[in-house]
Amino acid sequence: MANSLMKSTTMHPLIGHDQLQTSLGRACHLGNLPSGVLLHGGPGVGKQHLALWIAQVLLCPHKTPSGPCMVCKSCRLSLKVGHPDLHWFFPVSRPKNTRPSNLGAALETARQDSLIRKRKNFLRPTSAYTEIQGIYLATIKHLRNQVYKRPSMGSSQVFILGDAQAMISRDSTSEAANALLKILEEPPSGTFFLITCDILRRLPATIISRTIPIHLAGIPTSEVKNFLMENLEIEEKKADKSARLSRGSIGRSLGFLTEDENEGTLEFARQKSFHLLRACLQTNRTLIYQESIKLAGTSSRTLGPVIDSLGDALRDLALFILGDQDKIVNTDTIRFLEGVCSKRNIHPRSITESFGYLDQAKEQMDSNVNAQLIITNLLINVQEKLSGRSK
Ligand SMILES: [Zn+2]
Incomplete structure (x- = not known):
């Protein structure tokens, strides 16, 4: 019941993965969720959507075994990704012409700008960016500062680190991953880390060993097709084509649609x-x-x-x-x-x-x-x- 309500009202709809939601919701209710969870699976399959849902459950003071209450102040804020104890990090483009001493602040501004765009249009196709994006050491340092602050509303803080494989790239060496590892080794109580990545082996084994990895498989093609027709009013023929190519990933299916008269990437x-x-x-x-x-x-x-x-x-x-x-x-x-x-x-x-x-x-x-x-x-x-x- 809570699930179907959630799906119709939230700005970050979660399609499929019902069984996973049920078991994770129950773990949150019982207080059994480990402090580090690593959601992995193909691009656009719903990892960050699921992480946002888990965060909402963790922060809701009236949660039930089937999920968040959906009506309290905490839930309303979580649904808008505006909860002060919900911190969502993801790869951003490295700001140009920035002095190293200002990099941290510039990256944080880029993240906030990106959050505003995500709130407006959460459904973005995967591979929509052509610029290289990363999660840099300065960002992980910012995350660390926040980790050791007290929660604003309740007793928990939730940190989502989306596409964490972007910590390891040509531009951002594994310094960022090492800094994250130190935080994961001794997290303050009531702190949760929901990390997502596409392929597990792209993250260092040291980070994986500090988390519980959970795999998100693709959802049935018919569910992708229905989602495109019902939520985005895509005509059946086009929806069918995109769904077949989607490998069970809604984010991927969007990449085959025309957007603003441009061919999908x-x-x-x-x-x-x-x-x-x-x-x-x-x-x-x-x-x-x-x-x-x-x-x-x-x-x-x-x-x-x-x-x-x-x-x-x-x-x-x-x-x-x-x-x-x-x-x-x-x-x-x-x-x-x-x-x-x-x-x-x-x-x-x-x-x-x-x-x-x-x-x-x-x-x-x-x-x-x-x-x-x-x-x-x-x-x-x-x-x-x-x-x-x-x-
Ligand atoms: Zn609630």
Whole structure:
């Protein structure tokens, strides 16, 4: 009951994950929730939405085993992400032209500005940013100062650290992660940390060992589709297409929709991936070199989704060959797949074997290898695999 009410009134709707909500709600009510919880799962699957809900439960003085009361002052503030004891941190772009001594204050201003935008439009597609964003040491120091202050309203403070893998990047070394670890080692009583990250292994083992990791799986495609139709009034055909491509993630499904007449960022990646697949299916490398040049200088935020989409495109090709068309996610490419299969005899095994090259490309991306080089190598390897030339 509380759940359905919550879903209809909150600015941060949580779709799916009902069982997880039930068990976490109960743990909060019994006072059993560990002080460090690590929610991990694919981008846009609802990790920070769930963290905000847990925070609301923890801060509500009238919580029941099924969740927060929804009507008290604390709940009303939590729902607007305006509760003074709810602190939400996430990656921001590093402010330009800032002296190191002013960096902490500038990052805090950037976070507050971002919070205002999030309150206005909470539903943002994943991969909507093209700039590199990070969680910097100065931000973790700010968080630490807050941790050792007394709560304003009740006896608890809740800290959400979204996309914590952004502590570990080219620009922000693991200094931020080390600083966080020190706080997690000795948290003041009544302090809770709800940390989210996409892939668990991207966080240091020392941080993981201080938390209870909980995995959020994708939700059923039908739930994503219903959400898009009911809450965003997307027409059925478009909702169906985005939902199929979403991997059970609402945040991801939004990336395939048109926003302010602009093509979604994931839609761009999807179309690009079919150009790449076409290049791999040629008998020579001309198209491979042409497509790689077009992606020269691309940031990993743009390249990652293109590589992911190429994986989807290849999987669809395998499904088509196996006659399992119902599972194809790029439904608008069936004619193209038909054309490919009428001309060539590709063994599904050579497709599954080429997935290893996609993983390799993503690893190279994390180590900042040049984008053009990554794509050239990837496409050549996949081309060889599909042609049966490589072992
Ligand atoms: Zn309440």
